Amino acid sequence: MTIFTDDVIAGVTGHMNGDHPEDNLLIARAFGSPAAHSSRMVGVTGEAGVWLVADADGEHELEVAWPGGAISERPEIRREVVALYKTACERLGVPAREEHAPASAPQGGGHPHGGHPHGGHPHGGHPHGGPRHAGEIEETGEKPFSVTLREGSWSDHSDSEGATFMEDIMRGIGSRQDYIDLVAQHYFMYEALEEAAMQLAADPATAAFHPAGIVRMPALEADLAALIGADWRERIAPVPATADYAARIREIAAEGWIAGIVAHHYTRYLGDLSGGQMIAKRVARQHGLSAEGIAFYDFAGLGAPTDFKNAYRAALDAFGATLDESERQRMLDEVRTAYGFNTAVFVDLGKAKAAKAAAA
Template sequence: MSADEPGQGFSVALRTATWSDHGDNEGSSYMTALVEGRLGRDEYAVLVAQLYHVYDLLEDAADRMAADPVARAFDFGDLRRREALQADLAFFYGPGWQGRISPNDATRRYCDRLREVCFEWPGGFVAHHYTRYLGDLSGGQYIARQVERSLDIAAGEDGVRFYRFPGKPKGYKDRYRALLDGAPWDEAERARIVDEVKLAYRLNAEVTAELSRDLRIEPAA
């Protein structure tokens, strides 16, 4: 099946083709408990720690992709999250946070896939970059408000810096989608990218599913 429908840009086709995969992660017991305000600081901090390993690799890959004329355009400086995550981890774990966090098994598998595809395949880099950063600019903004409220953290302060960007999310999203629509990928490459985004969503869902099990978070009644 074609990644695009007639008259439809790739950004819309990509979102449509992966919508159900995206929902699988949002519906995990962990994410449901998070947005409902049922998690404490320690339980939330574990997610921040897992995300750090993912973004650390993705932003290393972005440095590698600086030589690619298409992929490098997606690496907006304002979107990079490494420093924000470091600030949040210092808030939750203290100045020695590096020695207090480690990836769980699902995060290790996720990072293994990033190493496989994001450093040499531009389309693979964009697929994983899209999955994370467009999510941060969309549903991540709602999550930030819920975390601020439930953990009593002031908006944009340490603890939730990960979700806050210098500019308005809509501007970044519009620019990003325009890049997707204008990228010179043929139908076969677009289909590969769709498949990789689906895989990225599954890998994300596995991370939060493992957190659900480790923290013994049950679905809401």
């Protein structure tokens, strides 16, 4: 079975659940659960998509094979999800949206099929956008900045050779210590990021990015205390990539480069807000963790996730409008840098795990 990394799985599910909940329901009703009243995408394999469906019999998983057969590349996921959606529409007699209509149909203002795939984001899978599709153009004819960031960084939402650490966690074969090591790295990342984010919170022009409910450090501290014990601070350390990641964030903060802070804020918070929900459920079930062991992924203080993501995207669009083209490109480059750090952290965690196993 082909297994996609957590980055890709979280990207697909985060995007589908945040931006296309109605598509999930159509697919569930057309492919095995005609009486479904809710459906969330919870997994992606090389052979199928997986949905958690609720109907009169309760909740159950529904695995739907990809129409085109087994896949192994990230861009193929969108193709197959779109194919499932179109087939579901045909079976249920529901008109497909214009952008997914047959090639002979008018395309209107829908996004191009080569632009925004239905998946693939390091940890949040297009949670950074709202209901609109990537590639949508505002009435003014100018592409929203949030869409520019999403499309412009797509090629960086990639799997890194050897980055299997998160795959193991998502497949349910990672150990409890693997999860603890991941939480520890989050602590060092967010320690730097939340220090930097104070600059956003202090300015009315950027305060919308960093409301009180988004703060993660108290939750991370509670998780580490529950997972490790009262002496957790003495027992954790950053892997080299995490140390570099935190150093880069602090460098930007010291420079006072607000767009750079927003770039890192965007890639981390919204990703963990969306894709992290699947991580929390899987590790809690596998390792019998309580709420404190997965508190990091509890964003209840933000209210409805979709509403917050829509507001965040609107804030990104407004912020982007204040930047000149050079600064917009510089911010996009920093978003891509953040994605690179994220993958490097997974690789380093894998290396550290292998080294411990060899030493034992």
